[in-house]
Amino acid sequence: MSHNQLYRGSLTTIILRLLEQEGKMYGYEITQKVKEITGGRMDIKEGALYPSLHKLQAEGHLTVEAEKVENRIRKYYSLTPQGKKQTLAMLSELREYMENMQAITNPKLVF
Amino acid sequence: MIINDSQLKQLYTFTQKHYVEWYDLQMELVDHLANGIEAQWKENPHLSFEDALQKEFKKFGVFGFMEVVEERQKSLSKKYSKLIWKHVLVFFKIPRIFMLLVFSFLVFYLLRILTLSADYFIAVVFILCLGYLVVLTVSNYRNRKRAQERGEKKWLFKDIMMQQGAGFGLALLPIHFFNFILPNTESFASLNAYVLAGISFLFVLMCVMVYVMLVELPKRAEVYLQETYPEYQLVD
Numbered sequence: 381m382s383h384n385q386l387y388r389g390s391l392t393t394i395i396l397r398l399l400e401q402e403g404k405m406y407g408y409e410i411t412q413k414v415k416e417i418t419g420g421r422m423d424i425k426e427g428a429l430y431p432s433l434h435k436l437q438a439e440g441h442l443t444v445e446a447e448k449v450e451n452r453i454r455k456y457y458s459l460t461p462q463g464k465k466q467t468l469a470m471l472s473e474l475r476e477y478m479e480n481m482q483a484i485t486n487p488k489l490v491f
Numbered sequence: 492m493i494i495n496d497s498q499l500k501q502l503y504t505f506t507q508k509h510y511v512e513w514y515d516l517q518m519e520l521v522d523h524l525a526n527g528i529e530a531q532w533k534e535n536p537h538l539s540f541e542d543a544l545q546k547e548f549k550k551f552g553v554f555g556f557m558e559v560v561e562e563r564q565k566s567l568s569k570k571y572s573k574l575i576w577k578h579v580l581v582f583f584k585i586p587r588i589f590m591l592l593v594f595s596f597l598v599f600y601l602l603r604i605l606t607l608s609a610d611y612f613i614a615v616v617f618i619l620c621l622g623y624l625v626v627l628t629v630s631n632y633r634n635r636k637r638a639q640e641r642g643e644k645k646w647l648f649k650d651i652m653m654q655q656g657a658g659f660g661l662a663l664l665p666i667h668f669f670n671f672i673l674p675n676t677e678s679f680a681s682l683n684a685y686v687l688a689g690i691s692f693l694f695v696l697m698c699v700m701v702y703v704m705l706v707e708l709p710k711r712a713e714v715y716l717q718e719t720y721p722e723y724q725l726v727d
Contacts (some may be wrong), residue, residue, distance in 0.1 A: 407519065424553075453726070
């Protein structure tokens, strides 16, 4: 991920949102998807992605399935019903945060 | 160009060298590295396997796989404690709650009639636990060696389930607090009945926890491993 501290706090939201859109994804796919969407401006650090995925799984937000792909085993993550609720909650929280930041950094002047 | 079997083996060895002992984590990281290397080959087919691997590994940051391993250990330990509590809570439901109460009463009764000094009681419990820890450590060591010789794969959650000894050692600490709280007590019989009842109940509860950790969970280990690792059955 970009070294910006701002992005780091949003990693969980990014993962949840991507899984909500894509259904199931594996770790590498998530890093590539973020790069693709942001036109390469944002790069998720692998050292942070897997801990977040495992944490979300332990909290019951994600479920894992395994598939044999070519000569190796791949782990796919997808949202649980609890994870879907969490995604909505985190997205609305993020939206609120963005609105507030917008108001602070770019206040509308009232005459 | 795709990763061949011998390169895949090299990737497993690479993760091992970077302190990822467990197969469940190795598998995920190996798949990740393999995907990354293959993507690099698409851009530059002449890149050597070694160079591509180093480049991919750098993306994990200065701590390499450490954070991944630590977080996994933390989350699976949490899962293990939750499992213990789930099994212990069954003892608070009918019919097992009767057993819990009867045993607590029995301990209470025994402590009442025995003019045993509290120090003796604690010493006996302490020695028993210490003995148990020694036996567990030795048997763990043997199992580990045997598994290593057979080239068995290590699963993190299995290791956590089999190494409950360490956690149990910590669970002993509260017992020593009795010593501080009741320093001048001649025997348990002279204690306030409520305090004694509390001690009896806690003692039985501790026994239940040990029973769950040593008997119930290992008995269902396979079920929990399959639940934790959907890939468990895909591995030969």
